[in-house]
Amino acid sequence: MIQRPRGTRDFFPDELEERRGVEETLRRAVSQWGYREVATPEFEHLELFTIRSGEGIIGEMYAFQDKGGRDLSLRPELTAPVLRMYVNEAKVLNRPVRWYYFGDCFRYERPQKGRYRQFWQFGIELIGADTAQADAEVIAVGSDLLTSAGVTFELRVGHLSMMKSLIADLEPDTQKKVMACLDKRDYGALQTVLPEGDLAERLTALIESRNLDDAFAITGSIPEEARIRETFALLDAHEVPYTQYFGIARGLDYYTGCVFEAFAENLGAENQIMGGGAYRLAHLFGGEDTPSCGFAIGFDRVMVSRGDQGVPRPLTVALVVTPEGRLAGIGAAAAFRRAGVRTLADLTGKSLSAQLSYAAKHADYAVVIGGREAESGMVTLRDLGSGDQETVSVEEAVLRVVSGGSC
Template sequence: MLSRPRGTRDMLPEEMEQRREIEARLRAKARTWGYREISTPTFEELELFTIRSGEGIIDEMYVFEDKGGRSLALRPELTAPVLRTFVNEGRSLTKPIKWNYFGDCYRYERPQKGRYRQFWQFGIELIGADSAMADAEVMMVADDLLRTTGVTFVMKIGHLSFMRTLLRDLPAADQKKVRAFLDKRDTEAASVFLTEIGRNDLAHPLQQLISARTLDEVFAVIGEIPEADRIRETFGILDSQGIQYEINPAIARGLDYYTGIVFECFAEGLGAENQILGGGAYRLAHLFGGEDTPSVGFAMGFDRVMVALGENIWMPFQPHVIVIFTPNARDRALEVARELRGSGILCSIDLMGRGFSAQMKNAGKNADYVIIIGDDEVKTGLATLKNMKGGDQQTLPLTDVISSLTTH
């Protein structure tokens, strides 16, 4: 028996209906903010991803050579493809450009709860705006979208200038190592590393900065910086709109192209792998042959959101109706089923050649309502509607049956 590849999943109808429901909510909510959906190829030139992350990322990707000898990769994330699309197709569009996306990505890593080798991301990119309002809007969109799904989460916000200011006297390689420890939330390892390189003088200020939970506490450690006014304005906008967040100066995001504000969201009930969203301000277009363009966006780990929601997913009720019929009423039953579906009603009809009693027995296991089309119904043009939960039934014109089912 052949099995699915490790790190992938088969999703049965109930799970897919839940996923499509949450997808629909995200798409609809993003559209209210003016973010329109785009789609990019599942595979891209390998260089699209290595040009900013280096060759070391190849071990974490699905990489292959096509018949023309080109090095390609299944996309490990969607920000780079979206910015490549901007460079290829969108440079002449009026800015700011507001795009959203939803797609599957692939990474060769150890599967665990909420982390798969094939996974889905939903995200937005705001391209061409460089302001406190732009930074704040993207975080407000993130907050709005997550609330739309119903997941319980905490948003944490930082700014790269906090840590860069504190570590400005370190060589670039050492700064990167400290940020890597912080990106893994291992603050103790960061302090130990500073001691090892003879910069124990930074260990205490680092701990003070990491512990800071207000802007006043942050600036008390690092002093006033050129970005201070914009940072205060950004947080002031969030405060004015009632956005709930925590300040976390240790956020590093682990990618060199981030330039300013950075933020992450964490859900309850996911253990160590509880980050469900991450983003920030960045500059990436110039690496792909475009102009140096300010951007800000985020990607949401859709699979982790679904795991966090668990059984707590509200689904709109759509009654399942089964049309059952006597042998001579088959053609009329098919007409009735067609009219029900034309009105958007979920409707099934016997395909197994069962007798009337067997059809009714099967419907008792699977249907919310049954519509009976027998010889009398064929003669009168009526239909008998039976509630399989309550047991009551009535014979009505089909238009009344449809009205009853669609207003349930």
């Protein structure tokens, strides 16, 4: 027997319907902010991803050569492809551009709770606006999406300039190490990287601070102060719940300012459910240096965090026929479907008893058509909840089912 590849999943109808429902909710919510969907290829030139994230990530990618010897990779994320698309084809668009995406990505990693080798990301990119309003809108959209998806989460918002202002005098290599320690809140490692002076203490105090005045007291005045204060004021106006968190580093060099992350409950070690910030990537792909801001939501983690909530079955009718009623049944079924009712036809030719047994498990009403009904042009509508039934015309049966009445 052939097994699924490691880290992949099959989805049965119950689970898939639930996923589609959440997906629909997210699409509706993001659409109300004016974001429109874009789609990019499942695979890209390998270089697209290494430019953004470095050669080190090749080991975690599904990279391969095609028959023409091109180095390609299944996409491990969607920000780079979307920005590539923007640079390639959308230079003439009015800015700002508001785009969203929903698609599967692939990473060769050890699977664990909320982490798979094929996973789905839902995200937005706001391209070409470099203001506090832009940063605040992106964060507000993220908060809105997670809330509408039914997730309970903690949103942390920070700004890289505050940490960077404190470590600006260090060697670039040391800066990286320091930021990695702070991102993980690994104070022990921080002591070994920064053995002397009070810098470690000031950094620690900065990332422990939970309001702007305390934070700026540590950093002193920095050029970005006004914008940072404005961003938080706008977030308050958006009524977005958040905590200030100046320890967020997000690991990558191209983040320029505002950064944010959300963490959700019911997840294990992998509890980050959204991450994003302001960045400059377009110039790496050959475009103009364009300010952008965006985030990605881990869709699978949204589903894990929500838990099994289930999706109610849509109103369903099952057609139960004898051989004499089969032809009349086709027309009756069509009438129900035209009225928007899911209608199951019998395909087995089994006894009425067996057909009803099946119908009882999968439908709300049974429409029985045997020899008597076929002859009179009527149908017997049976309410499978109450067991009541009545013989009526097809039109009357449709009307009763649609109106939700009993027989």
